[in-house]
Amino acid sequence: MIQSIYQPSYWYYLKGDFLNRVHVPLRKAFKILISVVVGSLLLAGLYMLFKDTLLPTLTERVVQLFNFSG
Secondary structure: OOOOOOOOOHHHHHOOOHHHHOOHHHHHHHHHHHHHHHHHHHHHHHHHHHOOOOHHHHHHHHHHHOOOOO
């Protein structure tokens, strides 16, 4: 008789509610880490989209704002 040892695949860990399988104090840390990573990716994407159009005019306006001589 051959007995096999149950070895779940990686998909088993990712399907369903992943955070319910994580130790309770680490849930908040995972949520914060995920939100920081997603937020930084969003900010980087927005910066790449508006780098050429928004930022040059913004720097010109800041220079004009602090230009006291003219």
